[in-house]
Amino acid sequence: MKSFEEAMVGAGAAGGGASEEVLAVLRRFWGFEGLRPLQLEAIQAGLEQRDSLVVMPTGGGKSLCYQVPPAVAGRTDVVVSPLIALMKDQVDALRLSGYPAAAIHSGMDQMEVRDVERDLASGRHHLIFVAPERLLTPRFLDLVARLKVSSFAIDEAHCISQWGHDFRPEYRRLAELKTRFPNASIHAYTATATERVRGDIVEQLGLNDPAVLVGSFDRPNLLYRVRPKLDVNAQIAETIRRHKGEASIVYSISRKDTEQIARYLVSEGVRAAAYHAGMEADERRRTQDRFAAEEIDVVVATVAFGMGIDRSDIRCVIHAALPKSIESYQQETGRAGRDGLPAECVLFYSAADVIRWRNLMERSAEESATPAEVLESGKQLLEEMRRFATVVRCRHAGLSAYFGETYQGTSCGACDFCLAEVEGVADSTVLAQKVLSCVARVEQRFGVEHVVDVLSGASSERVRRLGHEKLSTYGILKDVPRKTLTNIVYQLVDAGLLERTSGDRPTLRLNASSWEVMRGGRAVTLLQAKESKSKRTRIEEASWRDVDEALFESLRKLRREIAAERGVPAYVILHDATLRELASIKPTIVEALRHIRGFGERKITDFGARVVECIKTHQ
CATH class of the missing domain: 3.40.50.300 (P-loop containing nucleotide triphosphate hydrolases)
Structure with a gap:
């Protein structure tokens, strides 16, 4: 590779x-x-x-x-x-x-x-x-x-x-x-x-x-991670903290979700704002302009935000929910690292996202009289996306294969699988048996929330009214965090070991595979992210090699000043890749800028001297 x-x-x-x-x-x-x-x-x-x-x-x-x-x-x-x-x-x-x-x-x-x-x-x-x-x-x-x-x-x-x-x-x-x-x-x-x-x-x-x-569909500078969705607000905030002061986009399915996530991030001290098609045009434009001017670092958006964004220095793209197709995922994550420098793409996944998308597609098709074959095509695209999120393999190889390209290499060094960040849950089969047994005990008449209530030993009015606190599975997994339990249930749905009905009040149902697991005839592997301290990957380290990071920040500040003077977004002045090259080579005469990628004749004439002066001052 x-x-x-x-x-x-x-x-x-x-x-x-x-x-x-x-x-x-x-x-x-x-x-x-x-x-x-x-x-x-x-x-x-x-x-x-x-x-x-x-x-x-x-x-x-x-x-x-x-x-x-x-x-x-x-x-x-x-x-x-x-x-x-x-x-x-x-x-x-x-x-x-x-x-x-x-x-x-x-x-x-x-x-x-x-x-x-x-x-x-x-x-x-x-x-x-x-x-x-x-x-x-x-x-x-x-x-x-x-x-x-x-x-x-x-x-x-x-x-x-x-x-x-x-x-x-x-x-x-x-x-x-x-x-x-x-x-x-x-x-x-x-x-x-x-x-x-x-x-x-x-x-x-x-x-x-x-x-x-x-061309090749692979983006070697992008680091792909897929994480089970637990406490998604906290998970997003933790990811954003790895990119403090850098540009990030968070994608979600609904307008309501974008506003809720943006409020949470602001409460955590993040410079963030929501963006969706339901906002007034002036408000959307203001959010976009503030992001372009680096006045905010994070935009939380529906897919209404993105195609019009040409910003080259986005260092992180987060999906708070599953996109509806691999094409959408490729396009949305592709907004990260357009300058060729490393960027992180994190997808927080739950099988509930798949069910939510299917319901939205069916409702939309009914309202707009969408041809059956187009609806079916949309569902197939969604299924391919679900498979990408749940099949644990090299993410770069998986994306390449979807677009008909053979990935060259055995380890990308830039995804959760190749970095060994995913591991099996201890006693996965026993955990699965307990969950499936609980579904059987409540007679396959209830949904995810109620089954989790019973397993975690919740003392709710509904549980007591139904007498479910007397079941043998009541509180059997009370030591497992509730959000982890919910994720386990959806992992079983994804694996085909448990079914969830459609409609307004979906219930969990057992199938032949469920009984096979409960009888001990089939092993189960549940997955979780490894606990690890945040650190730069090999690819990220390589991109900072020999770069004076303090000078890089000084050049970023100068870039913002020049952009404000000219009334244009900062990222159209010079790319981060150019700033890092400047902060590594440290040219001290204007003529030397001709050898820096990204400095054409007009830019050298217009502000080359200011860039060189910034470098000299720093030294």
């Missing part, structure tokens, strides 16, 4: 086949000396105006693939992007690098729109970002025709497929581009797409003999 350093910098050699024109553009705007795997092929398809489908993991450099060709060719291309926040971030970052780009979206007034259209007509921009709905309006289509646009890039292209995890009906209409502009090339980009989804993207967009470029 590649070392951390090889994985992060070895990609530079991939640019060896790039033309001088491409390399000149890379150096001028981004301060890059080479390209990552597949970027060269994707850029070549853009320059040759050959249709393409490019699948690269988040942080793999997809945007560079559609940014370079128009700069080399001296033309204007259109980028279809789903969210205003994402467009604004990308345009801010490009302009900061001296790259001419603009966006047209609903957050602009008519005067601003006319100014951009005038600039486009004069050929001032290489890229124009637009949402799919606006792209297909007669006014914009006429503008595109007048500009003689010859290439369209479609970001988040998986949104066009109903077999993917984030289907958006408005994306389907993008097929009209081939009809309206038959000589233009179309380039589809996505981070997560199974083979079925990739085929659907090609078909729906009507791509003509496309170059299909599928």
Whole structure:
């Protein structure tokens, strides 16, 4: 397996086949000396105006693939992007690098729109970002025709497929581009797409003999952990403490959950805020702006938050509940470590999450008359996600296998399994027998909460009214924490050793496997996380090697100051990876910044001297 350093910098050699024109553009705007795997092929398809489908993991450099060709060719291309926040971030970052780009979206007034259209007509921009709905309006289509646009890039292209995890009906209409502009090339980009989804993207967009470029789905810099959900608020807070002062996202299923978790974190002294679609637009924007400006460290959100986030220095992504698909999980965890530095991804899992998702899917399908096959596809995606969470194997290998990729290596060194952080519970079979026996004693008529009440010896009115304090299993596991007991019950459900009915009042039922366990004919393995002190992993240690951490913090402070002066998010100024390189090499003359990845000509001119002065002052 590649070392951390090889994985992060070895990609530079991939640019060896790039033309001088491409390399000149890379150096001028981004301060890059080479390209990552597949970027060269994707850029070549853009320059040759050959249709393409490019699948690269988040942080793999997809945007560079559609940014370079128009700069080399001296033309204007259109980028279809789903969210205003994402467009604004990308345009801010490009302009900061001296790259001419603009966006047209609903957050602009008519005067601003006319100014951009005038600039486009004069050929001032290489890229124009637009949402799919606006792209297909007669006014914009006429503008595109007048500009003689010859290439369209479609970001988040998986949104066009109903077999993917984030289907958006408005994306389907993008097929009209081939009809309206038959000589233009179309380039589809996505981070997560199974083979079925990739085929659907090609078909729906009507791509003509496309170059299909599928990169590795593995993110070697991400550390994956799956933990049983016990006291989820406390578990989240403990994880966040490992990343004090760093950017983190916590994902949850419902709006109510996000608000409750955010309140808890704030009470624990964490700079956190909630974000969900039910909030007023101004309040959502304020939360997003505060996160971008590093005024808060943690956003607790539903999946409404994320696709529009281009922040490169997110060091932790937490799932307070199971995502509804591996594609969603890959995309959401992919928002961590986009700068190539190590980041932690923790999933707190309970089988109750699966049941909750199924109920939500069925209710939504009924309300919106969703076709049966689409509902069934959604349930299958959920089942694949459940399997990922419960099958104990290398997480990197499991994700790679799902997307049809063979993982190279025997141990990733970056997941709970390969780090040996998961262990079996002592006397698992005996514990399981006691739980199953209790379900039998209450005549398979009650749900998880009541069974746990009986096992833990709860002195509730309901237990006494039903006479269940007289059962032989009453209080038989009173020394086991209640939340651990609940988790054990759900582990048995997951393993198929216990069933839970659907509906508003689900009950626990025994099956043939349950009786096999109770009769001693089948062994059971229950799992728990090992008790261990928090420490940096080998990969995290490697990323800090030779870095002056105090200087790094000083450079972060300077970055915030420059960002505030320019009214842009801090992370578009310089990536953490660039700051760590600066804090390691410690250049003391401006000219030396030309050899630092991420320092293009404009940034050296605009604030190179301030960066060098910060380094000198620190010494």
